[in-house]
Amino acid sequence: MDGKKKYTQKQQQLSRFAKAMSHPARIAILDFLSKMDTCYFGDVCEELPISKATVSQHLKELKEAGLIQGEIQTPKVKYCINRENWMLARALFAEFFFKELPEKKDSCCK
Numbered sequence: 001m002d003g004k005k006k007y008t009q010k011q012q013q014l015s016r017f018a019k020a021m022s023h024p025a026r027i028a029i030l031d032f033l034s035k036m037d038t039c040y041f042g043d044v045c046e047e048l049p050i051s052k053a054t055v056s057q058h059l060k061e062l063k064e065a066g067l068i069q070g071e072i073q074t075p076k077v078k079y080c081i082n083r084e085n086w087m088l089a090r091a092l093f094a095e096f097f098f099k100e101l102p103e104k105k106d107s108c109c110k
Helices: 009-020 024-034 041-047 052-064 083-097
Strands: 068-073 076-081
Touching: 009 052, 009 083, 024 041, 024 052, 024 068, 024 076, 041 052, 041 076, 052 068
Parallel strands: none
Antiparallel strands: 068 076
């Protein structure tokens, strides 16, 4: 072993999901898609106050992170939540945020 410390696979995956969700437009897209089975690109564009090109970039980021998936149905593209990765993200965030914290002291800096 080279002696370098490494991030765990869970830490890396959680970070990737968090990065993909780090913009309010992406949260809005995920919220919209989570309420339906599938929808088309144009449907997503109608929901957001941004240009189609910007929506496309946000969809690309979410797709690369594995949170959504797309399917081309010429001439349209259909999107939906990637259910397997959605459940993984849900579990990773829950595990991260619901862990027990050490007992509170008067100050964390002393």
